[in-house]
Amino acid sequence: MFDCHVHSSFSGDSEMPAQTACERAIELKLEGLAFTDHLDYDYPNYSSLFDIDFDVYSEYMDRLKNAYSNKLKVLKGIEVGVQPHVIDKSLKIIEDYNFDFVILSVHIIDRQDPYYKEYFIGKTKQQAFGRYLELINSTMKEFKNFDVLGHIGYVRRYCGYDDSTLRYCEYSDILDEILKNVINLGRGIEVNTSGYRGGLGSPIPDIDIIKRYRELGGEIICLGSDSHFAEHIADGFGQAKQLLLDTGFKYTAHFENRNPIFDLI
Numbered sequence: 001m002f003d004c005h006v007h008s009s010f011s012g013d014s015e016m017p018a019q020t021a022c023e024r025a026i027e028l029k030l031e032g033l034a035f036t037d038h039l040d041y042d043y044p045n046y047s048s049l050f051d052i053d054f055d056v057y058s059e060y061m062d063r064l065k066n067a068y069s070n071k072l073k074v075l076k077g078i079e080v081g082v083q084p085h086v087i088d089k090s091l092k093i094i095e096d097y098n099f100d101f102v103i104l105s106v107h108i109i110d111r112q113d114p115y116y117k118e119y120f121i122g123k124t125k126q127q128a129f130g131r132y133l134e135l136i137n138s139t140m141k142e143f144k145n146f147d148v149l150g151h152i153g154y155v156r157r158y159c160g161y162d163d164s165t166l167r168y169c170e171y172s173d174i175l176d177e178i179l180k181n182v183i184n185l186g187r188g189i190e191v192n193t194s195g196y197r198g199g200l201g202s203p204i205p206d207i208d209i210i211k212r213y214r215e216l217g218g219e220i221i222c223l224g225s226d227s228h229f230a231e232h233i234a235d236g237f238g239q240a241k242q243l244l245l246d247t248g249f250k251y252t253a254h255f256e257n258r259n260p261i262f263d264l265i
């Protein structure tokens with residue numbers, strides 16, 4: 001099993017040494033893990049918080065790969081958080097470095113991160129969630145060099161609504177467009193298990209969206225914990241795997257050198 005979404009101290013919001021994550025993964029008997037450190041150019045108020053020196057990152061990850069080669073498959077990934085005005089600059093990084101794996105995420109909506117409650121002020125749930133999905137949809141039309149779309153439903157993680165579910169049926173048109181685009185591009189989606197530990201009672205995206213992805217012909221699914229701490233690595237994977245089996249998936253995928261490799265669940 002692979003954890004395809006792990007942050008290390010290269011991310012502005014994690015202090016976990018990458019080596020500590022590797023040791024934890026070995027303890028858990030994982031086959032491998034993908035480091036997907038944050039690149040979010042021009043993050044509001046802290047413009048360089050999520051910038052990385054990719055020369056250093058790339059070389060470090062290559063060394064780690066070699067050091068663990070007979071114990072754990074270490075994959076050099078990146079989670080690119082994209083805003084419309086940084087698309088070209090972000091794409092350039094993907095082209096310049098030989099990543100194994102690229103997650104495309106939308107974290108910032110109209111210069112606000114829905115991690116903070118200010119984003120929700122003056123918006124109905126429909127508006128807050130709808131605008132987020134619109135932005136994913138338009139971003140994907142320009143940013144095509146990715147492997148999986150990260151945590152569809154990030155907007156609900158910290159929204160604080162009594163009912164924070166992002167239901168497929170309430171946003172079916174835009175979600176269909178997003179999912180069909182993913183499939184037509186030959187890309188995949190991730191099932192992000194941080195939703196379980198965040199008390200959402202489901203992974204991100206919600207199960208009905210995962211079901212719809214399958215109905216539309218989607219096959220590439222990566223499982224990621226979005227860990228920023230060692231104790232969260234592969235967290236909730238038992239539950240998520242059962243949910244995927246119940247939905248009819250037999251395989252998850254991880255990426256090596258940007259190619260999907262399928263793993264029996």
Ligand SMILES: [Zn+2]
Nearest residue numbers: 079105150151
């Ligand atoms: Zn993210």
Ligand SMILES: [Zn+2]
Nearest residue numbers: 005007079226
């Ligand atoms: Zn992440």
